[in-house]
Amino acid sequence: MRHFRLISILILISSLLLGACQTLASPDSEKPSVFVSIPPQKYFVERIAGKTVNVSIMVEPGAEPHTYEPKPAQMAALANADLYFSIGDSFEDTWLVRIIDTNPDLQIIDTAAGIEKRPLDIHMHEEEGEDHQEGLDPHIWLSPRLVKIQARTIYDALVELNPEEKVDYDINFVAFLRDINILETNLTTGFADVSQHRFMVYHPSWGYFADEYGLEQIAIEIGGTEPSPSELASIIEQAKSNDIHVIFAQPEFNSRFADTIAEQIDGEVLLISPLEENWMKNMDNLGNVLISGLSKE
């Protein structure tokens, strides 16, 4: 009898220990590790994967993405990552090579695959004979239509990574597409009635978005550099002649020039980041702000 009790106690202790060990090994560390370049991509991945993967963002909030340099700790974390969803921006080229060096097993998924990129907006001062950056517009995450293509690429890669979760991923993917369709309908309806189709931006992030809804962005920044005083004067003239009253600035860049122009044209500066993690909420908010800004008069 006493023997039996001793055994029961031993079983109890060992099961307690086992339980403790399982708690110590955090379940998170067993999930696949997925990296993305910018915060909205984390939203895209999590809309499909839910909490089944750990998502890390390379370009931290507030940082300027096009010239980002990863921190040593991020490079170390990437050594153990399973998947990297690139967005196809030039900043990735410089260090994706280094990442593959440290982690040859890392799978890099180009979420810009299947997307035809628009050329960067040719700046209005081109006739003055300045040098301009040639190339393609990297801001593909700001068009709902193009985000559906990116979501499909992400979905395919996640199913390949985690085939046992396919049923859930299917459900989440369909729900995500449905929500994007609702967003698109709202934006199309809202922009159908605006009286003004041009808006000014500091950094030209909104080209794909503008193309989608029959709008035109006029950029203050020229090829990644601040405008000179004469350029600034000419931008102000252009804003006046186009009757522009809405200027978008973003927290990642200095809004000094936007403020100066706004004073001159009796406009308002709206601070909107194209890099907010909650992409859906941000696009909805941006849409509402822009629709009301372009509807005045």
Ligand code: ZN
């Ligand atoms: Zn940008």
